[in-house]
Amino acid sequence: MKFIVDQQVEDIEMPENLKLNTFLQEFHSNCPHPECSFGYYGFAFGQSPFPVPQKIQDALIASASKGAYAAVSGLPELRNAISKYNKHYFGMDVDPQRIYIGPGTKELIFNLLEILHGTVILPTPAWLGYLPQIRFLKKNYHMLPTRANRKISPSDLRKLALRLQDRQKILILNNPNNPTGLLYDKLELEEIADVCREQNICVISDEIYAQTTYDFSKFVSMGKIYPEGTFVTNGLSKSHAAGGYRLGYVIFPQHAIDLKIQFKKILATEFTAVSTPIQNAAISGFEISDEMNEYFEITRNIHKIMGEYSYDALSAIHGVKATKPDATFYLLADFNYYAPDLDAAKINTSQKLSESLIVHPYHTAIVGGDSLVLERTDFSARIAYVDYDGTKVYKNYQEQKPKTPSEKITFVENNAPKIVSGIKMIETFFESLKSGKIGESSKKHLGITT
Amino acid sequence: MKFIVDQQVEDIEMPENLKLNTFLQEFHSNCPHPECSFGYYGFAFGQSPFPVPQKIQDALIASASKGAYAAVSGLPELRNAISKYNKHYFGMDVDPQRIYIGPGTKELIFNLLEILHGTVILPTPAWLGYLPQIRFLKKNYHMLPTRANRKISPSDLRKLALRLQDRQKILILNNPNNPTGLLYDKLELEEIADVCREQNICVISDEIYAQTTYDFSKFVSMGKIYPEGTFVTNGLSKSHAAGGYRLGYVIFPQHAIDLKIQFKKILATEFTAVSTPIQNAAISGFEISDEMNEYFEITRNIHKIMGEYSYDALSAIHGVKATKPDATFYLLADFNYYAPDLDAAKINTSQKLSESLIVHPYHTAIVGGDSLVLERTDFSARIAYVDYDGTKVYKNYQEQKPKTPSEKITFVENNAPKIVSGIKMIETFFESLKSGKIGESSKKHLGITT
Structure with a gap:
């Protein structure tokens, strides 16, 4: 055939x-x-070269018998742990109901691109995973080449947004950045957020490397600067050296209630839920501990x-x-x-x-x-x-x-x-x-x- | 916003x-x-009420340290084990290269529907997961109500196919069937396969309940009857009582080499690979053993x-x-x-x-x-x-x-x-x-x- x-x-x-x-x-x-x-x-x-933290391994071992399907949005205990993790490390107040668990950040970004209407703005250079998703979903997109400093120029972003006809635009922000290793500081994020508010741009802020920031006190999440329009994604892959576990999360913007209902439908339609033992293991990775x-x-x-x-x-x-x-x-x-x-x-x-x-x-x-x-x-x-x-x-x-x-x-x-x-x-x-x-x-x- | x-x-x-x-x-x-x-x-x-087999639990426990990304198509050892499992239980010769691993059969069926062109034929009654996928992907589809015996009528299938303009059609066959619990016998499958060959219908044969067939010798896979046009899906969820582990597989039709390349792209674009510890655990579940x-x-x-x-x-x-x-x-x-x-x-x-x-x-x-x-x-x-x-x-x-x-x-x-x-x-x-x-x-x- x-x-x-x-x-x-x-x-x-x-x-x-x-x-x-x-x-x-x-x-x-x-x-x-x-x-x-x-x-x-x-x-x-x-790929992070380090071993998976022993705490996570132990929790996976203790969860091997858990063969039942988990709830679509993720285990409540895991969503709670992630909420507290965000408070502790990133100073963000996130209601656990705003958090969804997926089999990797990649799938969650794909799911977001599936539901969000509008043209995607992709700053370059960029991580090699975004573009195939955008193309496969037949979304309109525009590159936004960065300047010599390899960071998004707010005025370039504004200029591009003004040219786009869509009522809604989607900026993919990757901070800290793959491939440059650069971090956006608070002021830079505020300037980008100003343009986003003005031009009705929502932001997918891929912060999978947040925890690797060398001078950790300098990391600021876009979810804090632009809470009403930012989807923050993060997970186990880089900070916890467990890319192979396949677990990511997304934090939805404040007040995006309808959107959350739509998103949950998509997760239920495509993958049901993330592996229950893996979710249980992840709880230990996000709980605050000296280890x-x-x-x-x-x-x-x-x-x-x-x-x-x-x-x-x-x-x-x-x-x-x-x-x-x-x-x-x-x-x-x-x-x-x-x-x-x-x-x-x-x-x-x-x-x-x-x-x-x-x-x-x-x-x-x-x-x-x-x-x-x-x-x-x-x-x-x-x-x-x-x-x-x-x-x-x-x-x-x-x-x-x-x-x-x-x-x-x-x-x-x-x-x-x-x-x-x-x-x-x-x-x-x-x-x-x-x-x-x-x-x-x-x-x-x-x-x-x- | x-x-x-x-x-x-x-x-x-x-x-x-x-x-x-x-x-x-x-x-x-x-x-x-x-x-x-x-x-x-x-x-x-x-959901199966039984415990996850101890063998699988033990293998998961032994794999907790495996934090590295697995290959997109799945671990070679797992694909080999599934190949042998199909030979042993279903009498099918399946090259491991025809097997792809996904985070549940549901996602793999979604991925198949994403790549396969054509109108979907959905026999009813049907499992409640197919239709949201078909609708979300905006695929054309037609119901095929079953007759009083609650099975697909080959002549009804032919009549419907003749009305469809697509060069390719996709039949979703669920055998053994959810919700009826009924099994298609060899003759019934052969009659359906005849129509499929004649009308250029490819088959997604969801055989997730195969191993639960009460008189097991009676189960015949559509992959054996119509190897050139059937995508067989199966996994850990029902037979191994590990729905919460989230691991399924699809066997591609013989000779579908181009299609496999396209499919792998989709997996890489959407979810990278299935959880490495879970894949390692699954090997034990598919290996032939007395246990x-x-x-x-x-x-x-x-x-x-x-x-x-x-x-x-x-x-x-x-x-x-x-x-x-x-x-x-x-x-x-x-x-x-x-x-x-x-x-x-x-x-x-x-x-x-x-x-x-x-x-x-x-x-x-x-x-x-x-x-x-x-x-x-x-x-x-x-x-x-x-x-x-x-x-x-x-x-x-x-x-x-x-x-x-x-x-x-x-x-x-x-x-x-x-x-x-x-x-x-x-x-x-x-x-x-x-x-x-x-x-x-x-x-x-x-x-x-x-």
Whole structure:
């Protein structure tokens, strides 16, 4: 039988992280140099390297017998815990009735985009997951390129909104930001909120990296600045190193009662409820405890040390600019200085740059610009600095916290040697490029047709 | 801020089981008779009452540390186990590459409906979850009312297909069937498959109750009869009593390679992957073992005993007809004999019948006809016979298996007294109705405005 597929499905592309994953798997088994058993420097995957907190594991273990369906909106105990978590960490008063649980933040953002009418405004660069959702749902959308500081310009936002005919617009705000690692401060959020109020823009504020903010006191949720128009999403994946558990939540705006009824219908229609044992496990992750607090502190400190090292090391490469991360485990590295050399080597898209970096002898995996919703010819890339054994590094950090700048560098060298060597390899690549040693030939053995 | 919701969201109704759930919760706290602390006879919820098999619980416990994202299509070990499970129990040769894992069968059916072009053919009565999905996705659809035997008539299917203009049609086959408990035999499936081949109909065969088939040797999967055009869905929810775990799978038709690529994109776009610990736990549930085999046997035998009792007891009520279940834990009871009396009592829709049965002193929860995609005035209802303590009953059955018909009745009386009394209460209700004792007044104290 020949099957006919609906058009909007064919129109979307595989999310780029998964394309890359496939690419790396194929590459891994195909490296034509048998002497080379190295694998690759993993700057591509956005996964926390740390162990799932023991408290969460214990709670999952205690919940294995819970085979009954949970309520559509989520377990009341979990919604309560999340409400208190938001109060404690983010200073927000959130009625548990405003909280809905989903199998990951991604699905909840998809569900929000399903119900909310209007044109989507997507600031770029952006996380690679939003655009396939927007395209699949056939929503109108507009990019909003950020300025040199890699942040949304309120006046650009206003200008764009004025051009749109929709009564309602939807801004996707990702704060702290993937891929830049940057944090919006209170004033910046207030300026964005002013435009949103004026232009009837509701905000999906993806704050999945909130808890990773290095100087945690600086994090401010858009849900606090613009409570009447913001949907805040967050979950276990990044702060609790449990992406594989698949649990996220969304906080609805104040007073959005009708909308909540609509949303609940969608959850009931699409997935019924999130796994009951997983929800029970998550309660422990969101409850306030010394154990979790220590976990957040240690992990964000390690991310900060790795981030500062990576920023410094990349910035030290001639011609390379990078965002200095305030949070997350990413930064955005800008290699456009090498555009003429890349063009000369027939590497004329960011995709080709990623492919050229992954092949022998560089073996370096990055997420290239067009996967971040940048122009195909923008040679910027997301660098994730998590390629180390998180369990071991966590223990080492607990045993001896590095304090001085030189102790921190030593800590990275001892604990994350692949980050150190990987960044050196990026430097080597651009040096070879500059000296004309890189061209089309380096990619041939991979069988890449571009 | 006033939010604008997309139209197709407002057009769908809350799935009926969840509406009923809300209704029962409200009712429960509102019964105006303070002396009445009974609760209700629960014939409405379709949830297996048994404990999650120990093997699955143990595997979940052993997997609590697995916080990493799983592959989009599912863990290879799980897909292998499901492949072998299908070979062992259903005699099907399924390449693991044809299997995709989702957070429940419901989401996978939704995802299939998202990608497959064409008009949906929905035989009725039907499980209450399909229609909200179809409506939300704005798909064209046609009901296909079953005949007196409550099964799809191949010639009716052909007639309907001939009227449809689509190049591709999608039949939703639910076998064994919820709400009737009936099983399609091989010949019946072959006749349906013939029409499907002829009319270019692909089949979503929801076989979530396959393993509950009382005479298990009689179950035949549509995936075996019509392998080139059938998507088989199944999961942990019913056979493994782990609906709350949220794990289902779909087997793609043979040779549907392009389609699989499209499908994987959708999974990656909407939910990334199913919870890693849950997937690991599921492996144990699908692996062939004496323990699981015994579990399937015992649970299906208990369902059979409860089903036979319920069928006999309901059929013994004057005027009531019921389907005799071959599988599942449901049957369809037909109360249309009482239509004139119901009408006289101003109970003129199936919804009103459900509401009249739930109030004091009847306290009996059923799923009425229009929740099963029947006419609003069809006084048929789904009766789920699972209102007992599954853990206790499982043990009692293990200790002493009832063999003779009278031992089986005693088993039900001892182990499921609420089923016994609940069916008597249904009888009492219709007796009262017949003698004119039931009218609008009986519902007033609930504040139901109809």
